[in-house]
Amino acid sequence: MLSKYQPQQFEKKWAEEWKKAGVYKINKVIESIKSEEKPKFYTLVELPYTSGDLHIGHWFTFTHPDVLSRFKRMNGYNVFFPMGYDAFGLPAENAAIKRKTHPKDWTMKNIETMTKQFQQMGTMIDWDWMTITCQPEYYRWNQWIFLKLYEKGLAFRGKALSNWCPSCQTVIANENIENGKCWRCGETVVQKEVEQWFLKITDYAEQLIWPSSAEASEGKPDKPKIDWPKSVKVGQNNWIGKKTGINMDYPVKGSKETITCFTTAPVNFGMTFIVVAPEHKIVKKIINGEIKIDPKCKKEVEEYYKKAQEKTEMDRLTEGKEKTGVFTGLYATNRIAGWDVPVWVADFAIGHVGTGAVQGCPGHDYKDFEFAKKFNLPIIRVVTGEDGDQSEIKESRQVIIKGMKGKMVNSKFLDGLEFSEGLEKTMDYAEEKGWGKRVFSYHIRDWSISRQRYWGTPVPMIHCVGCGVVPVSEKELPVELPYEVDFTPRGMPPLATNKKWLNTKCPKCGKPAKRDPETLDTFFDSAWYWFRYLSPQYKEGPFDGERAKKLTPVDVYFGGAEHTLGHTLYARFFTKFFKSLGMVNQDEFALKRVQHGIVLGPDGNKMSKSKGNVINPDDVVAEYGSDTARLYLCFMMPYEGTGAWSTQTIAGVNRFLSRIWKIYQDYSVMVSLTNHDKNLEIKLKKTIKKVTEDIDNIKMNTSIAAMMEFLNDWEAACTTSEVVGALSQQYAKQFLQILAPFAPFMTEEIWRNIFGEKTSIHLSSWPKVERKIIEEEIVLPVQINGKLRTTIKLQNRNLTETTVMDMLIKDEKIQKYIGGKKYRVIYVQGKIINFIV
């Protein structure tokens, strides 16, 4: 009697068996790196946040990496696929406040439930090898790294206008603002001047720029190939925002002042005014009387400055697009064009962007144009070379924009030049004359890492009245995060409320001093965690350098696209910093980056409790088992894709596994196979090849499709040949092996119980891939004038054109098209034949 496919009967059993036998022990990986017999493979998945809700999206994220890891292991790699949790952070603290519990208790409980759910997945993760960022064993090294950064001048205390979330009561990073709102709570972010800790990521701006693909491929044979998505590289480069330009100096008439404007395109022959930001030093000097101007103008400037102060930067940039501004009464000299331009104050200029002053070229820039139009300033468009309307160029090198009010100016300066050449010449000229200096500018800003909240790594610094800011000595680490703290929002850092913790002695002078009550941004925690994964218990440093040498860089890093501008950039920054300290010798921490999409609810919406469309992995496992869930998640769409969960498709995938189960049941009753199907064997070899290539390229959906196709053929062969199985045991086992990374439980059950194997299928070696598979028969498409008209069966794909032509010329159908006409033939051996009549 053949049994039905009932995964619930054996999945738990194998999970326990694997654990008992230590099939997935990382210790074994660590032992074998010493011998260097096997190549290493480091699979990394972004460490999940301990939200407590494990939803099917987590499974989706982890299944593909698990399949790849199992596959690599069967292919002889020493695979390192560790796990950890991102356990500090605001959501835990907010949840604890809401539930009247403690962030630590809440977090640790979540880790427990999440781990249990994860374990059902049947991943090859070793759950005894974990890294949890909220534990002192981990954050102690955050503090150590912070001290190193401080030592190198890369961590500094600064006062800056910062993004402040009034609801979370903390500073948040630029990268974590979505449409002017806090990424975690959705509250509108305001600007507030706050003193805080920064990391000088700007010092690494140049190093963090991804080389163009041309530069990257410029023969560096010793360097490994870095394969990151274009979207990430381009996105990060835009964020770093390196621009070449020039700082132009404009002397202010009747004073010793100079206004410097940064520009990437010095269109000085179209420049008709200057705008300075309200924060500009010129404005301060006007207000304090250092620069004398017309009293009426002064009054207007003062009022405008006051109004601008009341607005946050966000208000200034978002409220309407209507330009505002006032004239200062001052003029500055545009020495290149040879005329004076009025100086205005306007809040569309921002103090910290460029030099805080804009040279207004309304003929070339849209916002300058708007400003000029509103305040009736001249608008000149510079036209050179072949640009613009030729008839007007004859009159002058500069032409007024059609329909715009303005003035015409003659200049021989740009004669005969293309526009871009004109810009170059202007820059050269300005530098030569000492009126300007070429500079680079970057968009990226220093990384604010202070958080005025409780649940994070304490900043290992002490504030002493006499000595100032003093670092905690390395020996004193960790500065433990105290449990007893009032962390409800009170407008001050919660740690400051625990006086016992706060008050300490200055390490320098020994007098009473206070600890820094701030905590580190959790992106600090995740900027280096994969190094800690190598040795979670290591006590001599953040990680074991020997292991880092053997196991890093990461081979594939799986994660979300939302971390393009935050986490992955910080992680690259830390890697380069570690390299500068000699701790590692790699430029990039991950050779390949793969980004997952999102599993939507069955209704096509993002899963959320309020919509009631959340798919719980536990329910799926109860209904179909883990193998089906895993297989479905791999089959439903490519890893990068986003799509809805389908209760119908998963039933189809379950059907596929049932059919496999059934076909293997035959082997338990089979005595001997008399009629092994040679054709099917060739199909299997092709399937093995396809599956091997596709898993390597993380195209799990098409590898499953290939296996489905094979099963269809196999079943068909079983009925036609009237031989149970149709495939000898040797090959039936191979098919089971290529399915094993996807369906670890079922394949193990069959491997052991039906084929009687003594060791796990997951420790077996991947079937050999045959490079050249000789097919007994192929079908060649025949085209007439590029259109498919018929096909022809060939004994093999290596037949010559003459042979094929001999066969075809007799064909009636072909004769219908080519009979009596002139034609020529294109024959691609084994692929296609095309008659051009």
Add this chain to the structure above:
RNA sequence: GCCGCGGUGGUGGAAUGGCAUACACGCAGGACUUAAAAUCCUGUGACCUCACGGUCGUGAGCGUUCGACUCGCUCCCGCGGCACCA
């Protein structure tokens, strides 16, 4: 506005420049059943045709090619990122 990615059946999606729509879902018809579920078989891009067969067809339009979903150019639409960035 700038940058990046995409547009293929009813649906999810396949196709080193070489048979477009693999695989799956759904749907339709059939077998089994007293009946249903499950399972199995057949069909399934559109249009014309009783049929054999033919025409059209990968967002639109040009182009390169014996041959284009794939390469080039010009548009249209959708998604994502950045942005009063000087």
